[in-house]
Amino acid sequence: MNDISKVPMKVLVQQDKVQRMLENTLKGKTRQFTTSLINVVNSNQSLADVDQMSVIKSAMVAASLDLPIDQNLGFMWLVPYKGMATPQIGYKGYIQLALRTGQYKKLNTIVVHEGEMKYWNPLTEDFEYDPKGKESDEVIGYLGYLRMINGFEKTVYWTKQNIEDHRMKFSKMSGKAKPSGVWASNYDAMALKTVMRNLLSKWGIMSIEMQQAVVQDEKAPETDVRDVTPTETNSIDSLLAPEPKGEPINDSNEATVPTNAE
Known part of the structure; x- marks a missing residue:
């Protein structure tokens, strides 16, 4: 068969x-x-x-x-x-879904390099971030931030080791000690997605669409x-059966995929 x-x-x-x-x-x-x-x-x-x-x-x-x-x-x-x-x-997908709710005034997640994070208090969420203090291209962590239109705000900071621990524990497709798949080709993007998903699912307003996304993501x-x-x-x-020569499938309507990855 x-x-x-x-x-x-x-x-x-x-x-x-x-x-x-x-x-x-x-x-x-x-x-x-x-x-x-x-x-x-x-x-x-x-x-x-x-x-x-x-x-x-x-x-x-x-x-x-x-x-x-x-x-x-x-x-x-x-x-x-x-x-x-x-x-x-991806983290851009989660941001897009969050923006559609109309409940977020500010929402972002960024990569933190060596020398940029001067201070971080996980209890009070007080921190000092200075991009001008960058000492090298080495990534040491990831920051996520949201502010709702009602004034509620939340900041989270994941160290690179936090991300690694989470990846190895929960991402069955990422490999073990050595990242594979999307984690190998787009590590920072996947790390930012991890931070954004955690930030929104724990602290954000979850629309039905966003709940659906969390359930179906990586399933x-x-x-x-x-x-x-x-x-x-x-x-x-x-x-x-093999396609006969001279009679290819008509794909003249296929669009060209843009190459503008960030």
């Missing part, structure tokens, strides 16, 4: 049942979503090698939160792990190939 999870993304997203599944969630945004999804998979071979339905369902987490899946933007990553794709929301999606079994006129065997 052939496995639809291995059908190329270009072909899989054209299936009637996949299209209906996408339309039920995305309504009029299906075409834009499938174009972005194909681009993401085409630009990352490791995503092309995992269960393709898990890629679609992970991307749909981003779509349900109205976050872009362009990996260069840093709002959402689709991370390969043990043959599946898993959604990982492997459930896939069921029976949901997308191809029709008789477009069988699995025909989908898995």
Whole structure:
């Protein structure tokens, strides 16, 4: 029995049942979503090698939160792990979701380098941060800050060791002593995400959308190939057959992915 999870993304997203599944969630945004999804998979071979339905369902987490899946933007990553794709929301994604509530006056998280943090009191949250005091590019920690429109404010500071302890304990996809995956390629971004997620979930106002994000973040999606079994006129065997020369899948409508990562 052939496995639809291995059908190329270009072909899989054209299936009637996949299209209906996408339309039920995305309504009029299906075409834009499938174009972005194909681009993401085409630009990352490791995503092309995992269960393709898990890629679609992970991307749909981003779509349900109205976050872009362009990996260069840093709002959402689709991370390969043990043959599946898993959604990982970036710190920019959490900031975006928080801003939509209209409850935050100020919200930010930054990288702290050696010499910049002069003083930090975890009880009173008094601190002295001086970016002009930077002594080297070595990262020693991460600061997060929020101020609500009602006047409530909160500052948190995580040392680099705090982040490492948290990563090794809670992030199953990051490796152990040595970071891997997104933690290896975007360590600071993932550390900032850890601080922002903790700050918002513990001290911020959690909208239904933000609660949904926290629950689904880094959670492997459930896939069921029976949901997308191809029709008789477009069988699995025909989908898995090599494309005939001179008749490539029409992808003339695919957009170019911008490269503007920060």
